[in-house]
Amino acid sequence: MKHQKGVTLIDIIITVAILGIIAAIAYPSYQVHVLKGHRSQVIADLIKVQLTLEDNYTQTGSYNYSIITANSCAFCETDTARYYISVDVTGTGMNYYKLIATPQAIMGQTDDKCGILTLNAAGVGIATKGGKDIEGCW
Numbered sequence: 001m002k003h004q005k006g007v008t009l010i011d012i013i014i015t016v017a018i019l020g021i022i023a024a025i026a027y028p029s030y031q032v033h034v035l036k037g038h039r040s041q042v043i044a045d046l047i048k049v050q051l052t053l054e055d056n057y058t059q060t061g062s063y064n065y066s067i068i069t070a071n072s073c074a075f076c077e078t079d080t081a082r083y084y085i086s087v088d089v090t091g092t093g094m095n096y097y098k099l100i101a102t103p104q105a106i107m108g109q110t111d112d113k114c115g116i117l118t119l120n121a122a123g124v125g126i127a128t129k130g131g132k133d134i135e136g137c138w
Helices: 009-060
Strands: 083-088 098-103 116-120 125-129
Touching: 009 083, 009 098, 009 116
Parallel strands: none
Antiparallel strands: 083 098, 098 116, 116 125
C-alpha cells in the first residue's frame, strides 16, 4: 500500500471551514471596534469645536458658529461619511448651544450602539439612539 503525499481535498475543505468559522466570530468584533474608533474621533472633534467656540467667546464676547459649515468643520478629522457635525443655537442656559454629531448610514456608522452624540455648552455629553439615552458612550 502506498502512502499519500501532499494535501487532500478533505484537508482543504476542513481548513476552509475552520477559517470560515473563525472569520464569522472575529468580524463582528472587528466591526464594533472600528465603529468605536470613529465614535472616539468624533467625540474628540466635538470637544475641539467646543474649545474653539469658548476661546472665541473669551476673546470677542460672542460665539463664532461659522466654524461649522456643511455638516463639518475645517479642522475636524471626522469623516463626513461617518458623522455630520452641526450646531443647534436655539437653547438657553447650559444648552445655549449644542454640538451634534449625527451618524451616517453610508459607512455603517448608524450601527454604532451610541447613535447621535451631543455636547452642550456646559460640556455635558449625551448619546441617544431611538429616543433613549445610552450610557457609556462618552
